[in-house]
Amino acid sequence: MYDMAMELKTDGAKCLYEQIYEHIREEIKGGRLLSGERLPSTRALAEYLQVSRTTVDFAYGQLLSEGYIEAIPYKGYFVCRMEELPEGNSQALPDDDRMTEAKKEESIPYNGNICYDFSPNGLDMSLFPFGVWKRISKNILNDGNKELFALGEAQGDYDLRQTISRYLHSARGVKCTPSQIVVGAGNDYLLLLLEKLLGRHAGIAMENPTYKRAYRIFRSFAYNIEVIGVDEGGMKVEELRKKQVKAAYVMPSHQYPTGITMPIGRRMELLKWAAEGEERFLIEDDYDSEFRYKGKPIPSLQGADGNGRVIYIGTFSKAIAPAIRVSYMVLPPLLLKRYRESCSFYSSTVSRIDQRILNEFIRDGYFERYLNKTRKLYREKHDILLQELKPFRKKFQIFGENAGLHLVLSSRDEKLTEEYLIRKAAEHGVKVYGMSDALIEENDGKRQAEGMLVLGYGGLRAEEIKEGMAKLKQAWL
Amino acid sequence: MYDMAMELKTDGAKCLYEQIYEHIREEIKGGRLLSGERLPSTRALAEYLQVSRTTVDFAYGQLLSEGYIEAIPYKGYFVCRMEELPEGNSQALPDDDRMTEAKKEESIPYNGNICYDFSPNGLDMSLFPFGVWKRISKNILNDGNKELFALGEAQGDYDLRQTISRYLHSARGVKCTPSQIVVGAGNDYLLLLLEKLLGRHAGIAMENPTYKRAYRIFRSFAYNIEVIGVDEGGMKVEELRKKQVKAAYVMPSHQYPTGITMPIGRRMELLKWAAEGEERFLIEDDYDSEFRYKGKPIPSLQGADGNGRVIYIGTFSKAIAPAIRVSYMVLPPLLLKRYRESCSFYSSTVSRIDQRILNEFIRDGYFERYLNKTRKLYREKHDILLQELKPFRKKFQIFGENAGLHLVLSSRDEKLTEEYLIRKAAEHGVKVYGMSDALIEENDGKRQAEGMLVLGYGGLRAEEIKEGMAKLKQAWL
Numbered sequence: 001m002y003d004m005a006m007e008l009k010t011d012g013a014k015c016l017y018e019q020i021y022e023h024i025r026e027e028i029k030g031g032r033l034l035s036g037e038r039l040p041s042t043r044a045l046a047e048y049l050q051v052s053r054t055t056v057d058f059a060y061g062q063l064l065s066e067g068y069i070e071a072i073p074y075k076g077y078f079v080c081r082m083e084e085l086p087e088g089n090s091q092a093l094p095d096d097d098r099m100t101e102a103k104k105e106e107s108i109p110y111n112g113n114i115c116y117d118f119s120p121n122g123l124d125m126s127l128f129p130f131g132v133w134k135r136i137s138k139n140i141l142n143d144g145n146k147e148l149f150a151l152g153e154a155q156g157d158y159d160l161r162q163t164i165s166r167y168l169h170s171a172r173g174v175k176c177t178p179s180q181i182v183v184g185a186g187n188d189y190l191l192l193l194l195e196k197l198l199g200r201h202a203g204i205a206m207e208n209p210t211y212k213r214a215y216r217i218f219r220s221f222a223y224n225i226e227v228i229g230v231d232e233g234g235m236k237v238e239e240l241r242k243k244q245v246k247a248a249y250v251m252p253s254h255q256y257p258t259g260i261t262m263p264i265g266r267r268m269e270l271l272k273w274a275a276e277g278e279e280r281f282l283i284e285d286d287y288d289s290e291f292r293y294k295g296k297p298i299p300s301l302q303g304a305d306g307n308g309r310v311i312y313i314g315t316f317s318k319a320i321a322p323a324i325r326v327s328y329m330v331l332p333p334l335l336l337k338r339y340r341e342s343c344s345f346y347s348s349t350v351s352r353i354d355q356r357i358l359n360e361f362i363r364d365g366y367f368e369r370y371l372n373k374t375r376k377l378y379r380e381k382h383d384i385l386l387q388e389l390k391p392f393r394k395k396f397q398i399f400g401e402n403a404g405l406h407l408v409l410s411s412r413d414e415k416l417t418e419e420y421l422i423r424k425a426a427e428h429g430v431k432v433y434g435m436s437d438a439l440i441e442e443n444d445g446k447r448q449a450e451g452m453l454v455l456g457y458g459g460l461r462a463e464e465i466k467e468g469m470a471k472l473k474q475a476w477l
Numbered sequence: 478m479y480d481m482a483m484e485l486k487t488d489g490a491k492c493l494y495e496q497i498y499e500h501i502r503e504e505i506k507g508g509r510l511l512s513g514e515r516l517p518s519t520r521a522l523a524e525y526l527q528v529s530r531t532t533v534d535f536a537y538g539q540l541l542s543e544g545y546i547e548a549i550p551y552k553g554y555f556v557c558r559m560e561e562l563p564e565g566n567s568q569a570l571p572d573d574d575r576m577t578e579a580k581k582e583e584s585i586p587y588n589g590n591i592c593y594d595f596s597p598n599g600l601d602m603s604l605f606p607f608g609v610w611k612r613i614s615k616n617i618l619n620d621g622n623k624e625l626f627a628l629g630e631a632q633g634d635y636d637l638r639q640t641i642s643r644y645l646h647s648a649r650g651v652k653c654t655p656s657q658i659v660v661g662a663g664n665d666y667l668l669l670l671l672e673k674l675l676g677r678h679a680g681i682a683m684e685n686p687t688y689k690r691a692y693r694i695f696r697s698f699a700y701n702i703e704v705i706g707v708d709e710g711g712m713k714v715e716e717l718r719k720k721q722v723k724a725a726y727v728m729p730s731h732q733y734p735t736g737i738t739m740p741i742g743r744r745m746e747l748l749k750w751a752a753e754g755e756e757r758f759l760i761e762d763d764y765d766s767e768f769r770y771k772g773k774p775i776p777s778l779q780g781a782d783g784n785g786r787v788i789y790i791g792t793f794s795k796a797i798a799p800a801i802r803v804s805y806m807v808l809p810p811l812l813l814k815r816y817r818e819s820c821s822f823y824s825s826t827v828s829r830i831d832q833r834i835l836n837e838f839i840r841d842g843y844f845e846r847y848l849n850k851t852r853k854l855y856r857e858k859h860d861i862l863l864q865e866l867k868p869f870r871k872k873f874q875i876f877g878e879n880a881g882l883h884l885v886l887s888s889r890d891e892k893l894t895e896e897y898l899i900r901k902a903a904e905h906g907v908k909v910y911g912m913s914d915a916l917i918e919e920n921d922g923k924r925q926a927e928g929m930l931v932l933g934y935g936g937l938r939a940e941e942i943k944e945g946m947a948k949l950k951q952a953w954l
Contacts, residue, residue: 067656142611349662
C-alpha cells in the first residue's frame with residue numbers, strides 16, 4: 001500500500017480534512033498514486049495520522065464526489081480508473097445556475113479567504129415553510145392510497161397542471177389550459193423534450209450574453225446556434241431577421257445576465273417575427289419573474305401572443321427549492337399536437353407523490369404566501385445593496401436592478417477590466433462574477449464585456465451585503 | 478349552449494359516468510360538439526340528467542385526461558381546439574410497459590365485457606410495504622435538514638449510488654463503482670442522456686420482436702435502427718456483424734417479448750463483437766431480471782464484460798412501484814468520461830428526498846425482503862398458469878416460462894392467426910396480447926408472428942388466472 005505520510009498543519013489556516021483531501025488529490029494528480037491503487041481504510045489512515053475517523057471520512061467523501069477515488073463495495077477505496085481525471089465538472093450545477101462557468105472558477109479560489117460571495121445563484125431559504133411542506137407530505141402519505149404508487153399521466157397529473165395553469169394565469173398572465181402544460185423533472189429535461197418537438201438541426205437564436213446552461217444544452221443538441229446582440233431592449237430583432245432560425249430563446253421578464261426587462265415594443269416585434277414565418281417559435285424562459293421590485297409585475301410574453309408561437313418555460317426550483325425537481329412548459333397548440341403524436345410516450349419524470357405535495361402547497365395558498373415573504377426579503381436585500389452601491393455610482397453604472405436576484409455593474413473606466421476587478425475584490429475577501437462568463441462565442445463573436453460584473457445578493461444576509469460592499473469599496477474605490 | 482340531451486340506461490350494463498363520457502366523446506368525434514364550444518358546468522349537467530355531480534365529474538375527468546375537452550380556469554370546460562383529436566396516445570404509459578401498442582388497443586374493446594386481462598404490464602402491489610415506505614419518508618422529513626431541499630449531484634446522490642452498486646453487485650453480478658452510476662427519473666430519461674453519449678446518427682441494432690417503447694424512443698432520436706432476427710439464443714450475432722451499428726440493444730436475462738434467456742455462448746459472441754470494433758457498445762436492459770423461477774439467477778451481461786462495452790440499465794419502477802421514478806444506468810469508463818465532459822451539466826431529475834427514501838429502503842433490507850415476497854407471489858401465479866396451460870400444450874407451444882411476468886404461447890396450427898385467437902378470447906371475456914405488437918418493421922422486415930401470443934400474469938390473482946384460463950379453454954380448445 002502507498003505510503004500515506006503527510007504533514008498536517010494545525011495552525012488553523014486549513015482544517016485537517018481539507019489538508020488530507022488536498023494531499024491525496026495532489027498525489028493522484030502527480031501520478032504518485034496510480035489508478036487502481038487501493039487507499040488505506042479510513043480507520044487505518046485515521047490511526048496513522050492521529051486524526052478522527054470522521055475527518056478522514058470527510059476527505060475521502062470529497063475525493064469520491066469529485067471522482068478522484070471510488071469505493072468498491074466490501075473492498076475499499078481505489079484511485080479512479082478514468083483515463084483522464086475529472087476537472088471539477090462532475091459537481092452538481094443547479095437548474096437555475098445562471099453562471100455555470102463562474103461556478104467552476106470557485107474551485108480555484110484566490111489564496112485569500114473569500115468571506116462574501118455575491119453569487120448570482122445564491123438563494124435564501126430561511127423563510128421556507130419546511131414544517132408546512134413536511135405536514136403536507138405526511139398527510140398525503142397517510143391519506144394516500146395505492147394509487148399514489150402507480151404511474152401518473154405522461155404530461156403530469158391533471159390536478160397539478162390545473163393548479164399550475166391557474167397560478168400562471170393569475171401571476172404571469174399566461175393564457176393556457178392544463179392540457180397545454182407538460183410537467184417535467186427540471187428545465188433541462190424539458191429542453192430535451194423540446195428538442196424532439198422542434199426537430200433536429202433547428203436553428204436557435206440566443207442573446208449574447210445569455211444563460212450559459214441553456215446554451216450548453218442547445219449546443220449538445222444538433223442545433224445551429226445563432227448569436228444575436230442585445231441593446232437596452234433585449235434581443236435585436238433586426239439582427240434576428242437576418243438569421244435562418246426556427247426559435248429564439250429569450251428571458252423577457254429579467255434577462256440573464258444583463259437584467260434587462262424587455263419593453264412591450266420589443267416584445268411585439270419578437271411576436272411579429274414569430275408570426276410571420278411558417279414555423280417560428282419564441283422560447284420564453286421566465287425563470288426569476290417571481291421577484292420584481294419596481295412598478296407592476298410585467299405579464300409574460302406568452303400572454304401577449306395571439307398566434308400560438310410562444311413556448312413558456314418555468315420552474316419551481318428557484319421559487320420553492322432547488323430540490324423540487326419540477327418544471328413546466330406551456331406548449332402552443334401546434335407543438336402540443338406534435339408532443340401528443342411523437343413524445344407523449346416518454347413517461348412522466350416526476351413522482352405522483354411529489355406532484356401531489358406540490359399541488360397542495362400551491363393550491364392551499366402556501367406558495368403565494370412564501371413568495372410574498374421571500375419577495376419582501378429579497379427586496380430588503382436589494383434595497384440595502386442599492387444603498388451601499390451609492391458611492392460606486394461615480395465609477396460604475398448599474399443595470400437590471402428592478403427585478404430578480406442580481407444586478408449588473410459596469411465600470412465607467414474602460415481600463416478597469418473584469419479580471420482586475422474580480423482579482424481586487426478577491427484580495428479583499430469578496431467574490432464577484434464577471435459578465436464574460438455568460439458570453440457565448442459562436443462564429444467569431446468577440447468578448448466585449450470588459451469591466452462588467454454580475455452581483456447576486458439572494459444568498460447573503462443583510463449584514464453580509466453591507467460588509468461585503470464595504471470591502472468592495474476598499475478594493476475598487 | 479349545446480343541447481346535452483342523452484339517454485342514460487340504468488340496466489347496469491354500463492355505469493352512468495361511462496355513458497356520459499361516451500356520449501360526449503361521440504358528439505365531439507362526430508363534429509356535433511365543435512372545438513372551442515363550452516360544455517355545461519358539471520352542476521348544470523348533473524341537474525339536467527338527474528345524476529350525481531360526481532358522476533359528471535368522472536365523465537369530464539375522463540374526457541379531460543384523454544384530451545377531448547379542456548378546463549379553462551374560472552371559465553369552464555371547452556371542447557379542445559386541437560387540429561386533430563387525440564387517438565388515445567396521450568395516456569400514461571408506464572416505463573416498464575412492454576407492450577405499448579397493445580395498450581392502445583385497450584381503448585377499442587370488443588363489445589363483450591373483458592373480465593380477465595392477461596396484460597404483460599400487470600403488477601401485483603398487494604405485498605408492497607406501504608407502511609414501511611411511509612415511515613421512512615416521515616423519518617427523513619423529520620430528521621431532514623435544509624440540505625434535503627438543495628440540489629444534489631447531477632449523477633445522483635452518492636449514498637444512493639453506493640447502495641445501488643452494492644445491490645447490483647450482489648444480485649446481478651454487475652461490476653461497477655458508484656462513480657459509474659447515473660441515476661435518472663425513469664429509463665426514458667436515461668435513454669435521452671444516452672443519445673447524447675452515443676452521438677447522433679448512431680446505428681442501433683434491435684432484436685425483432687423487441688420492446689416497442691425502446692424502439693420508439695430510439696426512433697425519436699436520429700438513430701439508424703437495424704433490425705436483427707432472433708433464434709432460440711436471442712439476437713443473431715452473424716446478422717449483427719453485417720450491419721454498421723454502434724450499439725446493440727438486448728435484454729439478455731429475459732427478452733421481451735420472446736422470453737428468451739440468452740445463453741452464455743451467445744453472450745460471449747455479443748461481447749466479442751463489441752470488443753472488436755473501435756467503439757461498439759451493448760445496451761443491456763435488465764428490466765425484469767428480479768424474477769426468475771428456474772435454475773440459478775443468471776448474472777448480468779455487464780458482469781461478464783472485460784472490455785468496458787456494456788451499458789447496463791435498470792429500474793425500480795417494476796421491482797418497487799411504477800411511481801418510483803428512479804432508474805439507473807451503469808456506464809463503462811469511456812462513456813463515463815464522455816458523460817462527465819459533455820452531459821454532467823444536466824441537473825439531476827430525481828429529488829434528494831426521493832433518493833434518500835429509496836436509499837434507506839434498499840440499504841435497510843426492505844427492498845430485498847419485498848423482492849423475495851413478490852418473487853414467491855409471482856412464482857405461485859406462474860406455477861398456476863403453467864398448470865392450467867397443460868391442456869393447451871397439444872395445440873400450443875410455450876416459451877419463455879422461466880422468468881419474468883409473462884410467457885409466450887405459439888399456436889401449432891398455422892391457420893389459427895393471432896387476430897383470430899385474440900378475437901375468440903375476447904368473445905369469452907379474456908384479453909390476450911399478440912406478439913405482432915412487439916414486431917418492428919424497418920426496411921422491409923415482414924411480420925412473422927402469426928398465432929403467437931403474450932400472456933402476462935403479474936396483475937391477476939390466482940383465482941382470476943384459473944378462471945381466465947378456463948375461459949380460454951372454451952375459446953380455443
